[in-house]
Every structure is written in C-alpha cells, then in structure tokens.
Amino acid sequence: MPNKHFCQGPRCHERVTQDRFLKSRGVIRGRYAILPRDNDSEYYGRGKFFCSTSCENQWLDEHMTAIEMRIPVPFITHRRESQGYAKVTEEREGWQGTYTSSRIERVDNRTEIE
Numbered sequence: 001m002p003n004k005h006f007c008q009g010p011r012c013h014e015r016v017t018q019d020r021f022l023k024s025r026g027v028i029r030g031r032y033a034i035l036p037r038d039n040d041s042e043y044y045g046r047g048k049f050f051c052s053t054s055c056e057n058q059w060l061d062e063h064m065t066a067i068e069m070r071i072p073v074p075f076i077t078h079r080r081e082s083q084g085y086a087k088v089t090e091e092r093e094g095w096q097g098t099y100t101s102s103r104i105e106r107v108d109n110r111t112e113i114e
C-alpha cells in the first residue's frame, strides 16, 4: 500500500472511470489521494486527502452541515468499493467499417462494502 490516504471524496468509489474499475472483481474502487502523506506542499495540502478537486467539492457539499453542527465527519481509512460493474464490449458499424467499442456498465444491483 502506498504512503497515501484514501481519497476522502464521499462518492469517489461510485464514479465510473477506467482507472477505478477492477475487472477481475467487477468493482469500482475509490482512488488514493494525489499526494503522499509526508508531502508538505504549502500550495496543495488538500492533495493529501483527495484525488481531485471534484472529490474535494463533493466532500464540502456533503459534510459542511455536519461541521456547522459540530458532528464529527468520519475519516476514510479503508478502500471503499461499489460492486456490480462489468466491461461491456460491442461491435459497431462506423463509416470505416466495424469497430469495437467498450464501456463500463453496472450489471446488477449495487451493494456497497463499508
């Protein structure tokens, strides 16, 4: 395991991207944060906690009310995942002939591992 926190984005493990997809188990996994824990950048300290600015924004959207109410926000310490995804490949007709197109799709009811 790298010397990084898991991304604290509340929906990071639900965003369907190639790099989050683990084909062998059919799951979407949350990313690691961009920067290692021991990075002491003054310019992007948040990079130790998030993989992207969109995950930072989602964290604020989801947790600011809790912070205002002094309710502790849990720190994510394990890799979260969403199950039930598969890579679907199809043959398609294009103007240059047949080509193969693939995408990641949800294939059954999602159950989250918390």
Ligand SMILES: [Zn+2]
Residues within 6 Å of the ligand: 007, 008, 009, 012, 031, 050, 051, 052, 055
């Ligand atoms: Zn993230």
